[in-house]
Structures are given as structure tokens and as C-alpha cells.
Amino acid sequence: MSTEKPSTGPFALGLLLRQAHWRAVTVMTEAFRPLGIELRHFAVLVVLVEQGPTVQRDLAAATGSDKAGIMRVVDDLERMGLAVRKAVPGDRRVRAVEITPEGVELFEAAQVAAEPLAERLVADLRPGEAEQLKDLLTRFAYPAE
Amino acid sequence: MSTEKPSTGPFALGLLLRQAHWRAVTVMTEAFRPLGIELRHFAVLVVLVEQGPTVQRDLAAATGSDKAGIMRVVDDLERMGLAVRKAVPGDRRVRAVEITPEGVELFEAAQVAAEPLAERLVADLRPGEAEQLKDLLTRFAYPAE
DNA sequence: ATACGACAGTATCACATGTGATGGTATCGA
């Protein structure tokens, strides 16, 4: 599935981003496989840990998927016992999603599992270059205004 | 569709790559829309221009999609008159895909259309940083060996 | 008070994409 090294031209950067993203996704997916979850499940868990109980609408906004996709992910998480939907007093339309103790446990296990892989991803970069890359990517991905 | 700025941790780099890649894809897709093709069509054209007539299996390897996907893309290109399947003398199993003059024409038009957008993508970076980013991404995406 | 628009969540559909099976051809070895 690996692609060729791109040549120059206006598309070089895009192709590089694609390949780099693909590599990161592949490695992380592999890391999560033994835990029984996929990236998108974990992405939701991250938000739940950082923000506490969250409405599905906000989960969709925070992860970039749409509400239908979030519904399926939350369905999965609920089936696995990693999160629960709870009624919100005062607004019966919304159902807040809350992480369970099992979910927290798995989240921490995922952190531990991912750490060495994240290290290995940037192993070929010289000291400091990883931070440099993150800085450049941040400014590229979130241009001013 | 835009996601939140990622925090720190082992996943920051992956999330940044995702967001950066998404931005590049969005911009380029928009650039190709008036030409009537999509990114994956153009990706095949790039290979055809750079390497000349190419077997479908190699196209699949070069673009990262699978053989069935390549078949559908080549179907599209043939329908649009941008490429043709030609029998290969000496091996009747394979059909080499070759770009047509119309294909070359559209390829060059796409280059012209993409150039200013590629500039704009890196407009927020300081001089030289675009090359730096490309260099880092290359070493990240294609680790030694 | 009720009628209306806005919105959260759900269910359903259409479509795109990846995987396994099939047909046909070339290559190798006996």
C-alpha cells in the first residue's frame, strides 16, 4: 500500500502529507487493535476524558465526523461498556455521553500502548525536529484567522 | 468539519497530520472541480506523465489504492478520453494504460490551476519553511530502509 | 395556550471502497 516518493511540483506537499498521515494512522491502528477499539473510538474517548460528559453534537464537532457517525461510535462504546448515554435533566432531547471507569482504564492502557509507537514514528528525526515538525504542521493546519 | 486544536501527548502529531492533510485535500479538490476530475484521477495522470505507459498493477502500487479502485479510475479516464488501455505486445495478459494528448493537456491545465493554490497553502509560513516542512515530512514518511 | 420553527438524536438509504472469486494468458518444467 506504500506509494512512491513524490517528485516536485505543486502537489509534492499534498502527496507527502498523505503518505505521512497514512503511516501514522497505520501505526496507531495497529497499536489499538489488541485493545479492541479503532481510532475513531479512541478519538471520542479523548474528548470524554478531557471535557467530561459531552453531548453528541459536540462530539461530532470535536472529532470532525458527522452526527450519524458519532452515533455508531457511541453505540459501539456503549456495547463495550466504555461509555454510557445519560439523560440530561432539563432537556430531554440531548443525551450526554459519559465515560465509564472501564473506559478510563482502557484510555490509559491506550496511552501506554501508544507511547513507544509514537516514539518510534519520529525515531529517524534528529533531536528537536519532532517539535519543529509539530510547529510547522500547526501553523500549516491552522492558518491565522 | 474542522477539528479542535489537539493537545499534547502521543497523538498530537497524528491529529495534526490529519488536519493538515485534510486542508490540503480540500483545497486541491476545489482546484480540480472545474476540470471535471478528482484527486485520484489526477494521481494516475501524474504517474502516466512521469513514467509513460504503465500497467494497472503498477498504478495501484504507485497511487496506494487497490487494483479494483484503479480499474474504476481508468474506466473514468477512458470514458473522458484522457487515457487509453493498450495491448502490450509480447504479453497479452496485461493492458498498459497510456495518457492521450487530451490527458496531457488537462494535466498541464491542472498544474496551472494548482500552482497558486499551492502557494496559498503555505502563505502563512516564513520563507524556507515550506522546504523545511517538506524535508521533515519526507524523512518522516519514508524512514530509512 | 397553542402553533410554529429550531434542534438533538435516530433510522434509513444510496453510494463508494475494499476483498474474494473467476476467466484468461504466460511461463516454467517434465
Add this chain to the structure above:
DNA sequence: TCGATACCATCACATGTGATACTGTCGTAT
């Protein structure tokens, strides 16, 4: 020459994803 094996392109199918329509609830204004 013939049979076995390898390989390419295609087809048919299953799976997953995004878009659409629907239900129930809330806020608001008349």
C-alpha cells in the same frame, strides 16, 4: 507437447461511510 503454476484484469459481493428523512422535544411569539 503438455500440464502445472503464477499472474493480470475483471467481476460480484460485503462492508463501511456520508447524506437524507423522520421523531420527539424545546423555545418563542402571537
